[in-house]
Amino acid sequence: xxxxxxxxxxxxxxxxxxxxxxxxxxxxxxxxxxxxxxxxxxxxxxxxxxxxxxxxxxxxxxxxxxxxxxxxxxxxxxxxxxxxxxxxxxxxxxxxxxxxxxxxxxxxxxxxxxxxxxxxxxxxxxxxxxxxxxxxxxxxxxxxxxxxxxxxxxxxxxxxxxxxxxxxxxxxxxxxxxxxxxxxxxxxxx
Amino acid sequence: xxxxxxxxxxxxxxxxxxxxxxxxxxxxxxxxxxxxxxxxxxxxxxxxxxxxxxxxxxxxxxxxxxxxxxxxxxxxxxxxxxxxx
Numbered sequence: 001x002x003x004x005x006x007x008x009x010x011x012x013x014x015x016x017x018x019x020x021x022x023x024x025x026x027x028x029x030x031x032x033x034x035x036x037x038x039x040x041x042x043x044x045x046x047x048x049x050x051x052x053x054x055x056x057x058x059x060x061x062x063x064x065x066x067x068x069x070x071x072x073x074x075x076x077x078x079x080x081x082x083x084x085x086x087x088x089x090x091x092x093x094x095x096x097x098x099x100x101x102x103x104x105x106x107x108x109x110x111x112x113x114x115x116x117x118x119x120x121x122x123x124x125x126x127x128x129x130x131x132x133x134x135x136x137x138x139x140x141x142x143x144x145x146x147x148x149x150x151x152x153x154x155x156x157x158x159x160x161x162x163x164x165x166x167x168x169x170x171x172x173x174x175x176x177x178x179x180x181x182x183x184x185x186x187x188x189x190x
Numbered sequence: 191x192x193x194x195x196x197x198x199x200x201x202x203x204x205x206x207x208x209x210x211x212x213x214x215x216x217x218x219x220x221x222x223x224x225x226x227x228x229x230x231x232x233x234x235x236x237x238x239x240x241x242x243x244x245x246x247x248x249x250x251x252x253x254x255x256x257x258x259x260x261x262x263x264x265x266x267x268x269x270x271x272x273x274x275x
Contacts, residue, residue: 009267009271010267013260013263013267017260018253018254018255019245021255022253022254025253031256035255035262035263038255038259038263039259039262039266042267043270046267046271046274047270047274063245098194102193102196104194104224104226107226108226108230110229111229111236114236114240115236115239117240118239118240121247127244127247128247142241143241145206146241146242147241152207168199168202168203169199171202171203171206172198172202172203175234175237176198178237179234182233
């Protein structure tokens with residue numbers, strides 16, 4: 001029996017390949033690894049398609065499989081992740097924003113009505129660009145924790161943080177960096 | 191009393207965990223007095239909102255599967271299909 005065209009595994013690569021690839025690339029930062037993860041995901045989806053319940057869209061289902069593949073990838077490489085913390089200090093950003101007493105010494109640019117930016121394709125280019133400029137582990141952490149909703153302990157284990165506190169501090173620095181980049185690349189130019 | 195530098199760390203932490211009541215009260219008080227910190231907190235909230243909406247907007251044009259990767263994956267899927275039969 002023929003399945004409806006847009007939901008047969010043959011069309012997945014064309015329909016969802018790029019979406020899956022970008023999702024993976026934002027989290028693993030290596031084109032080769034992201035390609036491998038897409039391939040593994042599509043194959044796993046193909047082999048398990050009879051288990052697909054139809055309760056979600058195929059796209060959501062495939063993204064779910066990909067998330068597991070990404071977590072597996074992190075798990076395999078968690079040792080290396082701890083070595084990636086060289087450029088995470090964010091001191092460059094923090095130092096010039098605060099004086100020695102820990103008070104602001106810069107004014108933040110007014111972001112106006114940022115919600116309007118979300119309708120602007122150019123904003124998303126700037127946003128993605130800022131994410132891509134974050135150090136790899138920081139970007140991974142921010143996405144896994146904030147977007148994918150992974151538990152703190154799981155993030156610590158996957159990304160090689162030694163304590164919850166180290167994770168909170170790093171998350172905060174990540175947001176400092178991302179905020180600064182958005183201000184420079186988007187809200188100052190708007 | 192928290193310094194601004196500490197408040198921005200707490201602002202981030204509050205997004206991922208529940209802070210003690212006293213801490214939250216102190217933060218509220220600080221925000222009332224400090225325009226820059228309260229501005230910072232709002233901007234972080236917007237960033238979170240944007241992050242949640244990211245999946246639908248992750249289309250940088252130069253960020254697509256290469257043709258060679260597509261061919262390779264298509265081949266693998268064909269092989270898997272043959273084996274499955």
